[in-house]
Amino acid sequence: MNDQSQRTLVRSLQEYLRGIAGGLLFSLPLLYTMEVWWAGFIAHPLRLLIYVLATFSLLLGYNRYGGLRRSASPLEVAIDSVEEMGLGLIIAAIFLWLLGRITADMSPDEIAGQIIVEAMTVAIGVSVGTAQLGGGEGDQQTDSGMKSNSSSADPDPTPFLTENNGDFGGQLTIALCGAVLFAANVAPTEEITQIAVESNSWRLVGFALVSMILGAMILFYSNFTGTQRFSKKRGIVNVIYGTVVTYAIALVASAAILWFFGRFDGMSLITCLAQTVVSGLAATLGASAGRLLLQ
Known part of the structure; x- marks a missing residue:
């Protein structure tokens, strides 16, 4: 694996980590909220579908106009949105299980409802966290447009x-x-x-x-x-x-x-x-x- 490939892999991993952290930062209170747990039980499947589609539309819009790669093609925007949605579902499922809200004696509908209700907010947090919480890489741009070496500002x-x-x-x-x-x-x-x-x-x-x-x-x-x-x-x-x-x-x-x-x-x-x-x-x-x- 060459240096360019390694940098690309590291950058992608850092984006995923920022996404996970952002998803939790913006949604953690909801993961701990009883009313949100119950919403997953009682929500009609059609309502859940509308919720998912509305959230996906928001992700598409955010990634197009305020995301990490603002010059991305429509296909790249769609791929980023699908990844963020998937990451939100995974994070919500893991933490709902960790919180004891998902158990083996629950029906698939109950499990899916809870995960979907929580995951949509998590997915938005993933998108915002990935794009807005990054620290840049390597050299930083100063206000005058000149590059300044970070080591000169912080030598040790x-x-x-x-x-x-x-x-x-x-x-x-x-x-x-x-x-x-x-x-x-x-x-x-x-x-x-x-x-x-x-x-x-x-x-x-x-x-x-x-x-x-x-x-x-x-x-x-x-x-x-x-x-x-x-x-x-x-x-x-x-x-x-x-x-x-x-x-x-x-x-x-x-x-x-x-x-x-x-x-x-x-x-x-x-x-x-x-x-x-x-x-x-x-x-x-x-x-x-x-x-x-x-x-």
């Missing part, structure tokens, strides 16, 4: 939340702000308690792993806006360290917000821990992607 970039980072305290504070901002959207709801009570230990482990994987992908591999200075030195130790610290911040923020809203009152220790892990997924998105958007 350091990874996110590493021990040798002189701005560790500032990064920690911003990450905590992002975690609180996102966790506060879901932590006060009854759905968090319901999901936590219904989740077994393996599902909670899944929540933790998915949270850390998402955090690592966003911070080090997605080419999000603002990540370039962190991802240039992404050795395995730095990636692991930054991911673990980010997740720890997310759990602290989740626990604090849950306690503030009285979600720990009268609950057992294991239920409190489960609630923290469940809401920690949103907090991790905030501590990573949200932190980048705050700066």
Whole structure:
């Protein structure tokens, strides 16, 4: 595989990662909302079909006029829209299963209805995230139209939340702000308690792993806006360290917000821990992607 092919593959993977993160950033509250779950049960198939067609039309329009490749041909716009729709369906299915909303005893109609209702918003988030959250590649254009080398502006970039980072305290504070901002959207709801009570230990482990994987992908591999200075030195130790610290911040923020809203009152220790892990997924998105958007 030549260098050009490798760059194209890396760019495509980064676009997919930004799409996944964007889909979750813009739709996560809906994935945690009981009313949206029930809408999937009661929606008529014709209504669902209209919903899908309307969303696909929106994707076509957005990709044509505001997408990542504005000079794309109609066929490329259609392909991008189909990919975003498919990615939205996959993300919605995975997270609905992780949240315990999809089970083996449900009928195919019930499963399909829930996935479709959630996936349409996720698909729009995928499209917006892919196009608008990118950090560019290589050299950046200045206002005067001249190219400036990123290394001259930041000669010694350091990874996110590493021990040798002189701005560790500032990064920690911003990450905590992002975690609180996102966790506060879901932590006060009854759905968090319901999901936590219904989740077994393996599902909670899944929540933790998915949270850390998402955090690592966003911070080090997605080419999000603002990540370039962190991802240039992404050795395995730095990636692991930054991911673990980010997740720890997310759990602290989740626990604090849950306690503030009285979600720990009268609950057992294991239920409190489960609630923290469940809401920690949103907090991790905030501590990573949200932190980048705050700066």
